[in-house]
Amino acid sequence: MSLVDPATNGAYFFSPANKPLVKMFQTLGIQSLRVGGNTAERATVKIPDKADIDSLFGFARAAGVKVITHSA
Numbered sequence: 001m002s003l004v005d006p007a008t009n010g011a012y013f014f015s016p017a018n019k020p021l022v023k024m025f026q027t028l029g030i031q032s033l034r035v036g037g038n039t040a041e042r043a044t045v046k047i048p049d050k051a052d053i054d055s056l057f058g059f060a061r062a063a064g065v066k067v068i069t070h071s072a
Helices: 019-028 050-063
Strands: 032-035 066-069
Touching: 019 050, 032 050, 050 066
Parallel strands: 032 066
Antiparallel strands: none
16 A cells, blocks of 8 residues: 555545644654655556645645655
């Protein structure tokens, strides 16, 4: 399961609506979130669409973190 894809309940894991996760990032003082890496390069991993990316960056804004992406 990709953490960017909608979860089984239809909600994104990294979403500004995931208030407990936003609060946890803030409480722990997490400043960055790295996405990508070698698992993202597998052919079985879906390429994120606009809604996936919007949700991830909306979460980052809400949590006050910088998104770091893997580049090939």
